[in-house]
Amino acid sequence: xxxxxxxxxxxxxxxxxxxxxxxxxxxxxxxxxIQYMRDFANRLESTGEFVGEQALSPEGTFVRYDGEGRPPIxxxxxxxxxDLIAGWMVIDVDTYDRALELAGELxxxxxxxxxxIHEWLELRPFLxxxxxxxx
Amino acid sequence: MDEAxxxxxxxxxxxxxxxxxxDFAAAxxxxxxxxxxAVRSWPDDPPRDPKGWLVTVAWRKFLDAARADTSRRLRxxxxxxxxxxxxxxxxxxxxxxxxxxxxxxLTPASAVALTLRAVGGLTTRQIAQAYxxxxxxxxxxxxxxxxxxxxxxxxEPGDVATVLRVLYLVFNEGYSGDVDLAAEAIxxxxxxxxxxxxxxxxxxxxxxxxxxxxxxxxTGADGRLVPLADQDRALWDTRxxxxxxxxxxxxxxxxxxxxxxVQAAIAALHADAPxxxxxDWVQIVEWYDELLRxxxxxxxxxxxxVAVGEADGAPAGLAALTVLDPALPRxxxxxxxxxERAGDPATAARLYAEAARSxxxxxxxxxxxxxxxxxxxxxxxx
Numbered sequence: 091x092x093x094x095x096x097x098x099x100x101x102x103x104x105x106x107x108x109x110x111x112x113x114x115x116x117x118x119x120x121x122x123x124i125q126y127m128r129d130f131a132n133r134l135e136s137t138g139e140f141v142g143e144q145a146l147s148p149e150g151t152f153v154r155y156d157g158e159g160r161p162p163i164x165x166x167x168x169x170x171x172x173d174l175i176a177g178w179m180v181i182d183v184d185t186y187d188r189a190l191e192l193a194g195e196l197x198x199x200x201x202x203x204x205x206x207i208h209e210w211l212e213l214r215p216f217l218x219x220x221x222x223x224x225x
Numbered sequence: 226m227d228e229a230x231x232x233x234x235x236x237x238x239x240x241x242x243x244x245x246x247x248d249f250a251a252a253x254x255x256x257x258x259x260x261x262x263a264v265r266s267w268p269d270d271p272p273r274d275p276k277g278w279l280v281t282v283a284w285r286k287f288l289d290a291a292r293a294d295t296s297r298r299l300r301x302x303x304x305x306x307x308x309x310x311x312x313x314x315x316x317x318x319x320x321x322x323x324x325x326x327x328x329x330x331l332t333p334a335s336a337v338a339l340t341l342r343a344v345g346g347l348t349t350r351q352i353a354q355a356y357x358x359x360x361x362x363x364x365x366x367x368x369x370x371x372x373x374x375x376x377x378x379x380x381e382p383g384d385v386a387t388v389l390r391v392l393y394l395v396f397n398e399g400y401s402g403d404v405d406l407a408a409e410a411i412x413x414x415x416x417x418x419x420x421x422x423x424x425x426x427x428x429x430x431x432x433x434x435x436x437x438x439x440x441x442x443x444t445g446a447d448g449r450l451v452p453l454a455d456q457d458r459a460l461w462d463t464r465x466x467x468x469x470x471x472x473x474x475x476x477x478x479x480x481x482x483x484x485x486x487v488q489a490a491i492a493a494l495h496a497d498a499p500x501x502x503x504x505d506w507v508q509i510v511e512w513y514d515e516l517l518r519x520x521x522x523x524x525x526x527x528x529x530x531v532a533v534g535e536a537d538g539a540p541a542g543l544a545a546l547t548v549l550d551p552a553l554p555r556x557x558x559x560x561x562x563x564x565e566r567a568g569d570p571a572t573a574a575r576l577y578a579e580a581a582r583s584x585x586x587x588x589x590x591x592x593x594x595x596x597x598x599x600x601x602x603x604x605x606x607x
Contacts, residue, residue: 091334091356138335138366141358182358184332220450220588221397222407223436223488 093141093182094189096196097212100148102173107208108201115202123207126199134181134192145177180216189213229412231263231275235346238279240318247287249325250371253343255287260346319344320420324383327391328374335370336391337398342367344416345409355404388417389429389485396433407437418472427476428486434469435492438462449595450588454501466496487516506536523553531559539566554585558593565600574600 112120134140149167156163179196183189193213201207235256242252259282263275272278326340338356341347347355353363396410414430442456451457473489491512498504513529516522526549534542542563549556561576577597584590 093357135359135362136365136369138338138358138362138369140362182334182356182362184334215585217584217590218586219398220586223397223432 091182091184092186092189092218093180093216094193095212095214095216096179096181096193097214098176098178099210099212100174100176102175103210103212106201106210108203108205109207110202112201119200119202119204122200122204127196130196130199131179139181139183139188139192141180141182143177143179146175148174148176186215189215228264231260231267232346233412233416234276234279235260236319236322236344237276238283239322239343241280242283242287244318245284248375249343250375251287251290252283253371255283255290257342257348258286259283261348320417321383323388323417324385325374325377326370327383327388328377329384329387330373330377331370333391333394335366335373336387337394338363338366339370339374340391340413341395341409345413347404347409351404355398355406385421385423385426389425392417393429393485396436407433407440411437424476424479424481425483425485427472428483428489431469431473431476432485432489432492434465434472435489435496438465438469438496444588448588450592452592453495458499461496466493469493470496482515482519484516484519487512487519491516504535506532510536523550524555527553527556527559531562534563534566539563539568543567555580557583558589561593561596570600570604574604 112123115123131140131143151164152166152168153162153164181189181192183192190213193211197209197211198206199209201209238256238259239249239252242255243249247255256279259279262282263279267275322344323340326343327336331339338352341352341355342349349364349367350360352367353360356363392410392414395406395413398406411430411433414426414433418426418430438461439453439456441462442458442460443451445451469489470493473486473493476486477490491509494505494509494512509532510529513525513532516525517529527546530542530545530549532542533545543560546556546560546563551557557576557580561573561580564570564576565573574597577593577600581590581593581597584593
């Protein structure tokens with residue numbers, strides 16, 4: 091088994107096919123979208139492939155150390171920041187192909203007009219523990 | 226009785242329930258519940274006959290569950306009518322559990338989870354922790370696996386190779402969590418080897434013991450990976466090495482060579498060398514040739530190229546490497562190593578950095594980054 095991160099962007103990913111911002115959807119369209127995501131996660135739990143998921147607020151702050159005894163420096167948020175992560179789901183699957191298949195399915199969540207959004211999701215493998223046998 | 230001993234009783238008790246008429250899925254659930262109860266109550270009130278206690282409690286759990294489930298009424302009546310079985314379980318029966326849990330219809334991850342629970346006696350929570358997934362996810366994985374093997378007859382002879390692959394996977398997962406999966410894999414393979422005389426079972430057990438023997442030397446005090454050549458060989462467990470070598474020799478004497486025996490032979494040659502420089506690389510290359518005859522595995526080809534580099538010099542190793550697919554895992558790392566040995570530290574440093582970027586795990590990535598940094602520092606000095 092291998093763990094993968096499915097990364098959803100507010101901004102920074104290539105444009106989706108059905109690229110209508112959420113606030114312009116109808117309530118029914120929005121509800122259908124949420125239900126799709128929920129069903130997807132539940133189904134992955136029942137197949138033994140679900141690890142976790144979390145959504146993120148679009149507002150964030152950059153933080154850095156500013157020397158011994160001083161409070162950290164903060165900056166932002168930057169409206170022009172290229173990447174803006176919206177949330178993630180972690181899955182644990184047998185193969186890379188299965189991870190691709192699931193990412194494709196998640197990208198098909200319905201949006202405006204009830205049609206699949208076809209949004210771009212970023213798929214990133216986790217670094218693991220080293221195997222016992224390496225040579 | 227400690228937890229490990231308790232767990233050895235798991236497959237035996239499942240088998241006894243099976244002979245009394247319980248189907249595998251229900252028997253397995255009942256035994257798991259009985260184990261949890263044993264963990265709770267035995268410390269204050271240890272039973273005189275642990276196995277008898279587990280059989281009684283598991284059987285009661287099974288009947289309770291069967292009663293609660295009206296659709297099982299017929300089966301329950303039949304089961305309650307069954308006579309008490311004899312006291313002892315024959316080992317042959319638990320062997321069938323190994324085959325069932327590694328059944329080819331299961332995905333590797335499902336087979337691993339089911340084996341750890343039904344044969345290993347681990348709880349769902351322990352298995353979930355070991356594989357870093359939520360308990361609910363692991364519970365579903367196990368319950369689906371049990372559904373998949375429903376209908377498989379326990380007396381069908383299985384293929385031992387499928388069982389060995391599952392045990393190998395468990396061993397190779399290592400020891401990241403609370404449960405020492407490497408030690409657990411050794412325990413289960415030992416148990417299997419005591420029930421079946423098969424050279425590859427022995428080969429796998431030898432391979433595991435020989436690698437396990439090196440475990441204290443594999444990581445430094447700060448948790449960093451120590452490559453084989455740099456390991457402090459005084460830390461190797463000589464008792465495990467001796468045992469692994471003896472098991473391997475007995476297996477090889479049967480003259481039915483298989484991939485695990487060959488891998489164990491390679492591990493034994495490493496174990497046998499007092500220093501890395503004294504390693505018998507010529508023989509190791511011969512064993513890799515043997516391995517490639519048995520399984521044409523690209524990773525084995527890569528390892529062979531590195532061994533050729535040690536036996537016949539880095540240029541020969543690089544020549545063996547260039548015919549392979551550069552997309553192979555650890556290809557760049559192997560190339561970096563051989564380039565440095567061939568006297569080209571600048572190329573080696575670049576390749577190590579490249580290898581680090583595609584490393585499949587953190588420990589290896591850090592190790593490769595350190596190698597690049599070491600070479601770059603040397604290059605700056607001259």
